[in-house]
Amino acid sequence: MNRTMHSRPRIKVLSILVGLILTAASACASDAELDTFAPQGAIAEELHSRAVVPVFVIAGLVLIFIGIVLFWLIKKYRVNEYEDDTGWPAQTHGHTPLEWSWTAGFFFTMLVVAALMIWATPTINSTKANAADVVVDGVSILWEPTVVVIGNQWWWEFRYYFNDQVTLESLREIGDAKNLPPADIVTSGQMMIPISEEIELIITSRDVIHSFWIPALNGKRDAVPNRFSPWKIEASERGVYFGQCTEFCGLSHSRMQMQVVALSDEEFQDWINSTTQDAPKLVASDTTVFRGQEVFAGTCTSCHLVEGLNDSTYERADQASEAAPNLTHFANRSTFAGGILNTYNADGSFNRRDMERWLRTPEEVKANYTVPGEQYRGMPNLNLSEQQIDDLVEYLRILGEQPADWIIEATQVE
Ligand code: HEC
Numbered sequence: 001m002n003r004t005m006h007s008r009p010r011i012k013v014l015s016i017l018v019g020l021i022l023t024a025a026s027a028c029a030s031d032a033e034l035d036t037f038a039p040q041g042a043i044a045e046e047l048h049s050r051a052v053v054p055v056f057v058i059a060g061l062v063l064i065f066i067g068i069v070l071f072w073l074i075k076k077y078r079v080n081e082y083e084d085d086t087g088w089p090a091q092t093h094g095h096t097p098l099e100w101s102w103t104a105g106f107f108f109t110m111l112v113v114a115a116l117m118i119w120a121t122p123t124i125n126s127t128k129a130n131a132a133d134v135v136v137d138g139v140s141i142l143w144e145p146t147v148v149v150i151g152n153q154w155w156w157e158f159r160y161y162f163n164d165q166v167t168l169e170s171l172r173e174i175g176d177a178k179n180l181p182p183a184d185i186v187t188s189g190q191m192m193i194p195i196s197e198e199i200e201l202i203i204t205s206r207d208v209i210h211s212f213w214i215p216a217l218n219g220k221r222d223a224v225p226n227r228f229s230p231w232k233i234e235a236s237e238r239g240v241y242f243g244q245c246t247e248f249c250g251l252s253h254s255r256m257q258m259q260v261v262a263l264s265d266e267e268f269q270d271w272i273n274s275t276t277q278d279a280p281k282l283v284a285s286d287t288t289v290f291r292g293q294e295v296f297a298g299t300c301t302s303c304h305l306v307e308g309l310n311d312s313t314y315e316r317a318d319q320a321s322e323a324a325p326n327l328t329h330f331a332n333r334s335t336f337a338g339g340i341l342n343t344y345n346a347d348g349s350f351n352r353r354d355m356e357r358w359l360r361t362p363e364e365v366k367a368n369y370t371v372p373g374e375q376y377r378g379m380p381n382l383n384l385s386e387q388q389i390d391d392l393v394e395y396l397r398i399l400g401e402q403p404a405d406w407i408i409e410a411t412q413v414e
């Protein structure tokens with residue numbers, strides 16, 4: 001009898017402990033896509049060895065020190081016999097040396113942090129002068145690898161300027177991500193980069209504050225409207241690096257994902273060749289694809305741009321970001337809708353099911369905010385008929401070349 005009464009609280013404590021351990025362990029998946037402790041490429045490795053590891057070592061030492069002092073104090077000043085209690089402990093209010101010491105201690109800590117910050121900032125923000133040979137429209141160009149990164153609710157846009165290279169200064173002059181100069185390539189969700197080059201990123205936003213984070217390639221940088229912030233990434237291996245917006249940006253923040261796909265020089269050049277072409281403009285016929293183009297031109301071009309079909313401005317003023325993904329090479333990226341859906345199944349076939357779902361009920365696939373008469377956030381439900389959906393899917397499929405099998409496989413999302 002006595003025993004069971006004792007063991008109940010013990011079971012409680014035990015189950016809480018097991019629960020805590022399991023929760024903590026669930027954060028340790030060995031194949032986690034967003035692993036902060038698995039740096040790849042020069043920049044992330046430097047960050048890891050110069051900041052992440054030292055911080056954990058120092059924090060660990062502080063933990064041990066505080067723990068020891070705490071246990072020593074508990075042992076030394078423990079009151080066992082309340083009857084012996086002779087009153088209040090010695091009071092230290094107004095004890096000038098003590099008050100000075102903790103004020104000065106705090107200031108000293110802050111000074112050290114500030115000094116480290118001032119010392120590290122130039123390194124964090126610096127970019128290397130490098131150049132990659134690319135051919136654009138038959139012309140050889142020495143390109144300083146730069147990608148303009150723009151956060152939108154809830155997807156990322158990536159812009160490449162080969163001919164008129166943009167710089168941090170030239171964009172700051174413009175001052176506003178809604179008026180960027182036309183780019184050679186505009187894509188979304190997936191950023192293609194050549195391997196072993198430092199890629200300079202210029203990060204901004206068209207609506208609210210987002211944060212760009214590819215944990216394997218570097219730390220985070222905020223995307224702030226009307227500001228252009230420098231950042232950089234570098235991948236030494238061909239492959240796919242997953243990322244996630246890390247600044248809460250509204251309803252579908254958790255579904256604002258992105259990927260960096262690092263390609264060999266030849267693959268990167270192939271990608272440039274295929275994505276600098278305009279989309280084909282189909283002539284009148286009774287094919288599904290042509291009907292799809294007709295629906296698209298009538299219903300979708302108020303927000304989406306397909307170069308070769310409609311002109312180069314987003315006209316939809318009731319879109320909060322005043323922009324929507326450029327679909328000229330839609331089929332050339334293997335994920336869509338902010339990196340949460342696969343354009344192709346793992347076996348390489350077109351993911352018709354999710355594409356149809358997205359067009360039929362986008363708000364169910366990804367919560368959005370499309371109150372009539374107010375500024376939209378997200379892709380609205382356009383009440384399309386099944387026939388229109390079929391035709392549109394056929395049309396979207398011909399916008400751009402299907403990516404290589406390894407990319408489709410490596411970029412699969414759940
Ligand atoms: C009111 C503006 C608006 C209209 C009209 C609109 N869309 Fe969208 N669309 C968006 C926005 C915004 C997104 C990005 C949504 C997200 O990822 O959260 C989007 C995303 C998409 C995507 C995914 C693109 C990618 O790369 O992630 C496709 C495909 C798409 N829309 C197709 C269409 C089609 C087809 C039509 C016409 C039937 C259409 N849209 C009409 C605003 C619009």
Ligand SMILES: [Cu+2]
Pocket residue numbers: 151152154209210211245246247248249253256
């Ligand atoms: Cu965001």
